[in-house]
């Protein structure tokens with residue numbers, strides 16, 4: 029009985045595992061203390077207090093401290109604590125015949141002790157604890173040959189109730205905390221999955237979901253929405269000449285520029301490699317073009333701290349959502365065609381599906 033210990037999942041750090049015995053120590057004192065209380069009430073009922081009271085004190089009162097010392101002084105405290113947990117079960121097993129198989133406390137103590145093994149999260153510990161418990165119960169039975177006293181007196185019932193109540197509360201509290209932790213971690217994981225680690229922009233899958241929603245909204249409402257595909261010019265030579273660390277840094281700062289150049293309601297993502305994408309819902313052509321130009325100019329003005337002589341430029345293709353775009357892929361293809369054109373026309377410029385927009389006349393793509 030260790031009063032619902034905290035789980036010890038595999039991914040816990042080595043030091044946290046090594047310190048398992050510290051967190052179990054107070055729980056074991058509480059659990060064994062309550063067990064001592066129950067067992068003494070049974071010994072009073074069966075008239076064995078004078079005969080076995082000392083054994084109860086040693087196995088339940090003293091044991092938590094011995095277990096703690098054993099784990100603390102062990103070269104492998106975690107393993108020592110696992111052994112301690114198995115000894116907990118063996119102790120309870122021994123007490124079953126000593127309590128003359130008194131039904132209520134025997135079942136409660138055996139079930140709680142086994143349940144606590146599940147609570148540690150240690151694989152199959154509950155199973156490994158059973159032979160020790162059963163073995164000690166058998167040994168006690170063979171040596172002492174106790175007369176079964178199955179019925180519990182009122183004092184035994186009263187002594188057992190706090191064990192049941194406190195243990196249930198501890199288990200509920202632990203489960204509650206566990207559920208809260210899992211929910212929080214799921215949320216963090218989801219947020220992490222949504223972001224590209226290198227640039228902090230939305231990751232491709234999440235960006236695509238958002239872009240899909242914008243496309244559907246634009247098709248429904250006939251409100252203008254624009255997709256901007258941004259590609260760093262001649263990025264491969266940057267990697268080849270200056271190395272991937274510089275390439276990575278360039279991608280990071282370009283991502284930062286894009287994030288700072290769009291409005292809060294725009295959705296900017298890293299599409300892959302040196303390619304980025306932005307969707308602007310409810311945005312007319314002039315505004316979308318202004319955003320694209322701002323991104324292009326800021327990328328051109330970028331200087332890397334470790335390589336200030338490096339010049340970065342980008343090409344940007346724009347496409348307005350239209351009813352002919354049945355899928356996001358269609359919309360992306362349109363923006364890609366514009367990007368291809370911007371590259372073809374000499375790079376470092378913004379183009380729409382039908383013409384270069386940079387500096388010259390805006391040509392409507394429809």
Ligand SMILES: Nc1nc2c(ncn2[C@@H]2O[C@H](COP(=O)(O)OP(=O)(O)OP(=O)(O)O)[C@@H](O)[C@H]2O)c(=O)[nH]1
Pocket residue numbers: 259260261262263264265267271272273274275276279300301302371
């Ligand atoms: N350092 C670094 N390189 C990357 C990363 N992702 C993709 N790349 C490289 O980026 C390069 C992209 O090259 P391309 O877009 O095909 O061509 P480019 O040299 O940019 O030429 P244009 O696009 O035609 O101007 C490839 O060599 C990729 O290996 C990354 O996260 N870090």
